[in-house]
Amino acid sequence: MRAGSNRIDVTVTDVVVVNELVKRFHFERTHGGILPTFSGGAHVVVEMRDEGKTRLNPYSLMSSPLDTRDYTISVRRDDAGRGGSLFMHREVKPGQRMVISNPVNLFSLDLRAKKHLMIAGGIGITPFMAQTAQLAGRGGNFELHYACRNDALATYADVLTARYDRRIHLYRDDHGEKLDLEKLLSTQPLGTYLYVCGPAGMIKWVRATAAEAGWPDETVHFEHFAAPQPGKPFDVRLAVSEVDIRVGEHESLLEAIEAAGLNPPYLCRGGVCGQCETNVISYDGKFLHNDHWLSEEDHRSGCKIMPCVSRFEGKSLTLER
Amino acid sequence: MGINFKQETFRDDFSFRNSPEQVRRFPFPFHEDGYMYSVNIEPHVPGAKNTVFEHLFDVDEHYVSEMHDRALVLAEDPLRCQSLPHMTLAGWDTLELLMTEKAKSYPEHFSLTRDGDKWHWVNRPLGIDDRFTFGDTSTLPYDPLEYITRQSQGDFAVLDQRDGNLWMDAGIVTTQADWSLDFDIGMNFFEWHAPVPLAHEMGVFKRALKFLMALQQGQPARRHNWTMTINPRLDTSPENYHKWGTDRTTVTPENVGDKVHLRVEIQMFFRLPRSNALLFPIRCYLIKMDELVTSPKWARRFHRVLRDLPPELAEYKGLVRYRPTVVEWLSKYDDGAPTSPGFGPD
Structure with missing residues (x-):
């Protein structure tokens, strides 16, 4: 059963090249007015009309939940993927009309937390952009640890550092910087909740390390960025x-x-x-x-x-x- | 044209009555001549004019008096409204939803002006005119949930969603069919439904939970439930059982029409946008047997439903003692004629 309408008509108002792999897309309501309020960690499903084929891809909202004049998403180009990210990168231009879904949150903050400890890998940074904005607006206690390949692909690390300064910790592979997860987890205050979003290997590592250190399952939240993989027909x-x-x-x-x-x-x-x-x-x-x-x-x-x-x-x- | 708000009581002298117009819009809960549990969830979309579903949040002629009764309950027992510390944001979500919908549905009675986080709320029926800062609890006389639900008919449970379950972590409950927020606070979905007979075995709650966890913003849903109440008392709570439990022994063939009420709950489900919590408003409607039988179809059908109700359900709903008297009384209005399908009066 579905109630009401789940689709929102939007217009692409800006497309920004963030780095060699990532583009950011801004959407506003085509017919004016603010977009629905959402919570940090929510995603929308973007409908793509690609040569007679309809693709429906989910992307985390990364704009501030405190400002819904527009929604923004960031899309990492996946040259080996099924084509959704390539469509976004190649075909979507400012002024274009698109359809997105209402926001849905499957990676919600646990508001009981005394402290939110966030671990991001690569493009897994996007839900944390919205969550940190939400928490910062209410004086929430958070700390973000962000692993990336190099400075050029440290998507939004500069923005986050400018906003939140020492609450952001960056780990660049090419500088040999490595997150000491055991130590990080062993030095957290009671009431800390852990969130991880990134590649499957990273999620597995963080969950296993937390379990080993005795963190209860309910305190460990994770979001898989599992896009469907191509395969034989x-x-x-x-x-x-x-x-x-x-x-x-x-x-x-x-x-x-x-x-x-x-x-x-x-x-x-x-x-x-x-x-x-x-x-x-x-x-x-x-x-x-x-x-x-x-x-x-x-x-x-x-x-x-x-x-x-x-x-x-x-x-x-x-x-x- | 505005609503003609009545002055009446739900205690002591029980002056509550429905006007003929209010009887016609009563949400009669039986679509056929029998009753068994079902999840019976449907989209909560605005419905036909002059029904209780015309607007997302119905305001009716009993509004002012119901709010007065709620204030009396809260003065005696402040624990009827509780909010665990992490639920304040959900309280603001609730306040926004109720204010915007009320102002949109009933502009002659309510208005809301927003300038960023500076809000101005006017509630004419209750004589309230307040300016406050959205998100700043210190600018309201109560926390946001209590503030707005002291101005909204029906009970409200606010459910936090986490760990694959729903948790009753906030609410205001003063017009309930014998359940207690103070007892249920902090429980999960299966815990607070534990006393319900039959439905667990039927898998009803597992299916309902799966549905509710996936409920999306902008796509609210609703279902209904029913029971019976002796005297038009809104506060039939476990806390006050000593005040109303004995009412069940006072039903006689002579007073059924005035004393015995069908009690219908419209339960709604809304995904709240900032907190990702679920708002669960439970709106109670009462109708006297004398008022119900003004619809011949409703009279016939309710007679058959009550007569044939499984004993476990009659026990759970607390109807056992007076059911035979009411069935006998209703039988005078049932000539055995067939009833038309659907809920409405003929």
Whole structure:
């Protein structure tokens, strides 16, 4: 069930080259007025019309939640990806009209925290841009540790340092700077909550280190930036709607289901929120599960799949859709 | 044309009555001649004119008197309104939502002027005219949740979302069907629903939680629930059980029409934008049996629902003692004719 309208008509008001990999996009309401208030960590889903194909990609809002005259997102170009980031980089220009969703927050601040300890890797910095702005506006206690490759790719490190000074700690790979996580975690005051956003390896490392140091699971928050990966095309039977579809190399299963005219529910399109969970009726082949929602047991059972990020290789697959 | 606010009581002499217009807009909760639990959630979108769903937050003829009753409850028992320290931001979210919607829906009664964080709020029915700084609690006479919900009909629970669950970490509860905020504060979704019979086994709460956790900003939802109350008392709380529990023994065939009320709750769900919390307003509507039977369809249907209610539900809703008397009374209005589908009176 969906209530009300989830789509907002916006106009691109500015496109800013941040560095060789990242561009920033500014959106305002096409018909005027402020955009909906949001909370730090929220994302919007951006609709892209790309040569007859519709892409729906989630991006974290990085502008201040205290100022919703416009929304901004930053997109890192992924030359090996399925083309969403390339579309944003190549095709989206100021003045263009686009459609975005209402904000959704799956990476929310825990407002019980006495202190917010944030760890970012690469483009994983974007949700923290909004969260730090939200906290700073209310005198919140936070500290951000940000790992990047080099100065040229330290996206927004200059902005953050100018705003928050010594609360920002930068670690540049090419300078051999390394975050001493064990030490950092062992010197935090009681009531500290930990947030991590970055590459999968970093999230795994931070979670494992925190668990080893005795941090309760409830105090460790993380956001995977799991874009669907391209893969070999495969065929699927949608049993409820009695439709056969083919999932293309650069298409996700969810996108192929939508292209067939179905509207399964979704929020994150990144294998985290659980909304598009789909039952498998029968299969002959191998699942390529890429989600963080289903349990390992679910993965092994062959009974469920998350069509937003997971794929299939084999002879036949029939889904309850 | 404005609303004609009534002066009436929900205690002592119980002068509460519905006008004929208010009876017609009563949210009768049964779409068929029987009742069983269901999640029954639907989009909370503005509905037809002259229904309680015309606006997102309904204000009706009982507004002023209900707010007076709330003030009396709070004066006796301040713990009816609580907010854990991390929920202040959700309180501001709630204040913004209620003020903007009230001013939009009822401009003749409420107005809000915003100049950045300098806000000016006028509530004419209650004679309130306040200027304050949004986000600065020291500029209001109460914390933001209490301030605005002292001016809003219905109870409000504010649920924090974290760790894959919802937590009842703030609220104001003075018009409740026998549950206590002071008892439930800090509990999670399964804990505060633990006393409900049958529904856990049916998996109702797991499905409901999954739905609520995914509820999005700008897409509110609602459901309804019902029970019965003897005398038009809003505050049927566990805290005051000694004051109203014995009312259940006073029902006689002669006084059913005036004393026995159907109590309907419209429960709403809103995602709050700054705090990412869920606001859960629970709005209570009361109708006397004498008023209900002015609709022949409602009379027939309610007779059948009450007569055939599973015993566990009758027990949970506290109807066991007086149900036979009320069923007998209602049977006079049920000629066995079929009823039309849907909620409305014929």
